[in-house]
Amino acid sequence: MEVRIPKRTLAEGLSILERIIPNRSSNPILTYLPIELSDTGLTLRGTNGEVDIEVRLPAEIQGSGQVLVPAQTFSQIVRSAPGELVELIFGQGSEGVKGAGAGATGERLELHSGAFNTQLSTTSPDGYPELSFSQPGTEKIAASRLAQAITRVRYAASTEEYRAIFRGVQLEMSPNGLRSVASDGFRLARYDLPLQLQTRKLVIPARSADEIVRVFKDAQGEVAFAVGEGSLTLVGESVRMAVKLMEGEFPDYARVIPQSFVLEATLAAEALRESLKRVAVLSDRNNHRVNLLFNDGKLDIDAEGDYGRGREELSIDSSGEPQLMVAYNAQYLIDALAPIEGAVRIKLSGPTSPSVVQAVEDTGYLAVVVPLRV
Amino acid sequence: MEVRIPKRTLAEGLSILERIIPNRSSNPILTYLPIELSDTGLTLRGTNGEVDIEVRLPAEIQGSGQVLVPAQTFSQIVRSAPGELVELIFGQGSEGVKGAGAGATGERLELHSGAFNTQLSTTSPDGYPELSFSQPGTEKIAASRLAQAITRVRYAASTEEYRAIFRGVQLEMSPNGLRSVASDGFRLARYDLPLQLQTRKLVIPARSADEIVRVFKDAQGEVAFAVGEGSLTLVGESVRMAVKLMEGEFPDYARVIPQSFVLEATLAAEALRESLKRVAVLSDRNNHRVNLLFNDGKLDIDAEGDYGRGREELSIDSSGEPQLMVAYNAQYLIDALAPIEGAVRIKLSGPTSPSVVQAVEDTGYLAVVVPLRV
Numbered sequence: 001m002e003v004r005i006p007k008r009t010l011a012e013g014l015s016i017l018e019r020i021i022p023n024r025s026s027n028p029i030l031t032y033l034p035i036e037l038s039d040t041g042l043t044l045r046g047t048n049g050e051v052d053i054e055v056r057l058p059a060e061i062q063g064s065g066q067v068l069v070p071a072q073t074f075s076q077i078v079r080s081a082p083g084e085l086v087e088l089i090f091g092q093g094s095e096g097v098k099g100a101g102a103g104a105t106g107e108r109l110e111l112h113s114g115a116f117n118t119q120l121s122t123t124s125p126d127g128y129p130e131l132s133f134s135q136p137g138t139e140k141i142a143a144s145r146l147a148q149a150i151t152r153v154r155y156a157a158s159t160e161e162y163r164a165i166f167r168g169v170q171l172e173m174s175p176n177g178l179r180s181v182a183s184d185g186f187r188l189a190r191y192d193l194p195l196q197l198q199t200r201k202l203v204i205p206a207r208s209a210d211e212i213v214r215v216f217k218d219a220q221g222e223v224a225f226a227v228g229e230g231s232l233t234l235v236g237e238s239v240r241m242a243v244k245l246m247e248g249e250f251p252d253y254a255r256v257i258p259q260s261f262v263l264e265a266t267l268a269a270e271a272l273r274e275s276l277k278r279v280a281v282l283s284d285r286n287n288h289r290v291n292l293l294f295n296d297g298k299l300d301i302d303a304e305g306d307y308g309r310g311r312e313e314l315s316i317d318s319s320g321e322p323q324l325m326v327a328y329n330a331q332y333l334i335d336a337l338a339p340i341e342g343a344v345r346i347k348l349s350g351p352t353s354p355s356v357v358q359a360v361e362d363t364g365y366l367a368v369v370v371p372l373r374v
Numbered sequence: 375m376e377v378r379i380p381k382r383t384l385a386e387g388l389s390i391l392e393r394i395i396p397n398r399s400s401n402p403i404l405t406y407l408p409i410e411l412s413d414t415g416l417t418l419r420g421t422n423g424e425v426d427i428e429v430r431l432p433a434e435i436q437g438s439g440q441v442l443v444p445a446q447t448f449s450q451i452v453r454s455a456p457g458e459l460v461e462l463i464f465g466q467g468s469e470g471v472k473g474a475g476a477g478a479t480g481e482r483l484e485l486h487s488g489a490f491n492t493q494l495s496t497t498s499p500d501g502y503p504e505l506s507f508s509q510p511g512t513e514k515i516a517a518s519r520l521a522q523a524i525t526r527v528r529y530a531a532s533t534e535e536y537r538a539i540f541r542g543v544q545l546e547m548s549p550n551g552l553r554s555v556a557s558d559g560f561r562l563a564r565y566d567l568p569l570q571l572q573t574r575k576l577v578i579p580a581r582s583a584d585e586i587v588r589v590f591k592d593a594q595g596e597v598a599f600a601v602g603e604g605s606l607t608l609v610g611e612s613v614r615m616a617v618k619l620m621e622g623e624f625p626d627y628a629r630v631i632p633q634s635f636v637l638e639a640t641l642a643a644e645a646l647r648e649s650l651k652r653v654a655v656l657s658d659r660n661n662h663r664v665n666l667l668f669n670d671g672k673l674d675i676d677a678e679g680d681y682g683r684g685r686e687e688l689s690i691d692s693s694g695e696p697q698l699m700v701a702y703n704a705q706y707l708i709d710a711l712a713p714i715e716g717a718v719r720i721k722l723s724g725p726t727s728p729s730v731v732q733a734v735e736d737t738g739y740l741a742v743v744v745p746l747r748v
Contacts, residue, residue, distance in 0.1 A: 077652070
């Protein structure tokens with residue numbers, strides 16, 4: 001069993017797995033990295049119990065088989081390898097490395113790169129959990145678009161234990177497209193991607209959703225997928241990923257999205273975001289309250305807390321009521337604006353009922369923010 | 375009392391103070407920033423009890439006086455100010471900011487920048503500790519050289535509570551120059567800067583030494599200094615700094631620096647450092663032991679730990695004994711090499727007695743590393 005592989009290819013493969021393979025675990029075998037050699041290339045795997053990942057790398061290979069190596073140590077060694085090429089030789093004993101002495105029993109992996117030689121103890125793959133990936137159908141999504149759909153709404157997912165299903169991101173597939181939704185009860189984010197898909201709903205734990213984004217956001221090509229028993233399998237060009245799904249689905253959230261508005265205002269999202277950040281420095285540290293006074297072509301933003309008061313005025317285009325005052329948690333409004341480039345439209349349904357935040361250009365994105373009570 | 379000052383100037387001044395002003399303190403007044411206006415400009419101050427800093431900034435000023443503002447909030451506001459210019463107006467009440475209402479009693483600072491307006495509550499400077507800076511003499515050191523003298527040796531200072539005086543960096547001034555020294559008992563670093571100074575010795579706590587480096591490493595010009603009662607005052611172009619000194623001085627450390635050697639080897643410091651980092655990945659996690667075998671124009675580096683063994687061979691120029699094996703804590707050797715650019719000379723006095731590490735070019739730097747016992 002021998003492998004020759006560019007250091008960079010191997011390091012990139014490991015970087016996909018590194019974040020999910022635990023450094024410590026009550027099940028220590030999970031801290032190991034299964035390496036499999038076969039005709040089709042080098043396969044690396046890892047799991048944290050919630051997310052399984054498998055990476056296939058092209059390599060020059062002789063022989064076939066599977067071993068476990070200590071994941072963290074192996075990654076460190078590969079990253080620090082001095083040569084452009086890394087050679088892996090799996091076997092018994094110590095031949096090939098001059099002077100390998102003490103402890104030279106059992107199975108081992110030799111790694112050669114430039115003048116640097118390493119022998120790593122390896123372990124039998126027996127006892128490593130079976131990673132199960134479902135067989136995907138023919139439906140596909142561009143990898144970067146899938147990541148985008150999650151990223152746009154992820155911020156609104158709840159971090160509170162008691163919020164149950166709202167700690168996830170819901171994906172709704174249908175012949176109309178892919179809709180992603182997240183909410184924590186005080187705000188909601190929704191993103192629509194036009195696509196033709198079979199109808200199904202699933203909820204991905206927010207942390208696993210982050211891993212999907214991390215793996216696929218810069219990936220080329222498309223992702224095929226399969227929804228199995230309680231898990232979603234995603235198959236990209238060189239990566240397979242299975243994430244455990246949450247049970248159940250979001251209760252009817254559409255009813256919190258207001259349909260009629262008393263005032264609509266348009267302005268540059270970036271200017272509003274920066275202004276909110278400045279003014280919020282002075283806001284009350286408990287509720288981060290900022291007051292927005294929409295007033296005849298002007299938006300007055302102000303906040304007051306223990307240390308004083310901040311205020312800034314922006315120009316807006318507005319229609320509807322001439323004047324309206326609404327108070328928000330500044331951070332919620334800043335989060336809702338984050339995915340928006342260019343102009344934002346803020347649609348108010350009243351001083352205490354939910355407001356809608358939408359990009360003027362990217363009509364797929366919609367956020368709802370519930371105002372603070374006056 | 376009014377100030378007009380470029381945002382950048384003010385933000386840079388604050389960045390010098392921010393790290394030492396505590397966010398929380400058993401003495402809450404220390405979390406405030408004293409701002410003083412006078413004919414000579416705007417003066418900002420701060421202290422953490424160990425280090426006092428005063429920054430003088432050029433500004434357009436009307437009036438004179440001193441107030442305290444909440445340091446963290448003020449810094450955040452200045453950093454986020456939208457305009458290039460910041461205007462500060464000190465006074466009673468709320469004139470100048472439209473609509474300032476609730477809580478508008480007592481003293482306040484108004485900050486204007488672009489369309490952004492802030493009112494901050496201010497506090498009387500009564501009760502803020504007096505910062506005492508001694509009057510410096512005529513001796514001066516280039517700011518960047520002073521920082522360099524500390525940086526070169528700082529790594530060797532002890533982090534162990536019980537090491538007392540060795541938790542500091544010793545500066546030895548004399549007509550021959552400035553010598554900086556640090557040691558933790560297992561290693562020692564010494565750096566000589568040629569200068570003509572009065573003879574004195576002082577020991578700066580390592581953390582305060584870090585602050586000196588931070589403040590002066592990129593500073594232009596020279597630093598004048600004064601050694602007062604238990605404190606060192608440093609006076610730069612726009613910054614004054616006073617640091618509390620440690621009591622006592624290092625015991626005679628010269629005796630641990632070997633004077634005769636059985637083997638001397640020269641090689642590229644960078645190559646050795648990188649090789650040590652690679653091989654050390656496999657080293658024992660307790661003592662980070664690496665074995666260096668100096669052998670007839672070659673240096674064999676190897677390490678062995680729970681997961682396996684790493685090995686690398688480098689070419690060296692050597693003189694003296696044909697062969698010698700020495701074991702080190704890899705991190706100690708990597709630290710000792712860090713300040714060295716170009717070639718390094720390693721001088722061995724034996725397998726268990728201290729080794730000397732020196733730059734071939736920069737002869738001012740010397741490190742001693744005690745080998746691990748075999």
